[in-house]
Amino acid sequence: MIDTAFLSGGGWLAGIEGMRAIVETATGWPGVGIVFAYSFLIAFALPGPSEIVLVAPLDIAPTRAATLGVIVLTSAIGKAIGSVFAFHIGQEAKHAGPIVRWLERSRFDVISWSEKRTVGIAQKYGYAGLALALCVPFFPDTVSIYAFAVLEENYWKFALATFVGSLGRLLVTLGVFGGAAGLL
Structure with a gap:
């Protein structure tokens, strides 16, 4: 059961x-x-949303x-490094049956959703x-990163892909929404 007071009153x-x-x-x-x-x-x-850094x-x-x-480059580097951390967690999760079973039983059916998309x-x-x-603006990418991390094994290619995707996402956001949002 979710503690709604925690969710609404200050928790995470x-x-x-x-x-x-x-x-x-x-x-x-x-x-x-x-x-x-x-x-x-x-x-x-x-x-x-990772795009919040643009403001x-x-x-x-x-x-x-x-x-x-500077913001775009810094964000892409930070996200790539964070993704490698998530990648490592995903590699460990591959071997942890209880984590996979918990995800399969979760209310949000993360496994099914991520399998269909990412x-x-x-x-x-x-x-x-x-x-x-990862170039798609405002699409939740944390789940995508974890889903992909469970499938793949190359840290460097993963880091490069998340760097390029994060950089692309911010550039797409600036290109599509930047003028309207007053960012440019």
């Missing part, structure tokens, strides 16, 4: 909102570290475009499929 949802608020108000070079930390955590622990008012370069470049893409297109799947 408040933690996620708190992290988002920190990112949205991050300034200067310390803000680059915040963008990195948020991107690292979003890859394996936080079920939130961080870092103001660290002479132009907004240069600042966005696993299908991964099996058909490999690491390029993972990178493409």
Whole structure:
């Protein structure tokens, strides 16, 4: 049974909102570290939008475009490193029957959902499929990362695919929504 007081009154949802608020108000070079930390955590622990880093008012370069470049690169690196951490957890989970059984029984049927979407893409297109799947703005990628991590075994290819996918996602977001959102 889910403790609704925990979910609504400050528990992990408040933690996620708190992290988002920190990112949205991050300034200067310390803000680059915040963008990195948020991107690292979003890859394996936080079920939130990674695109939120684009609104961080870092103001660290002479132009907004240069600042966005630093944000995008920092976020992609943080997410790739966080994804490798998730990859390692996924490798361990492959050998942990209780974790797989728990996921199969979970209310959200994570295994079935991820098999239909991410696993299908991964099996058909490999690491390029993972990178493409991660380019879709506002699509929850934490589950995708874990689902793919259970199927594959190459840390470096995984890290490269998540880096390219994360970079692509932010660039697609800027291209499609940047002007309308006032990011550019």
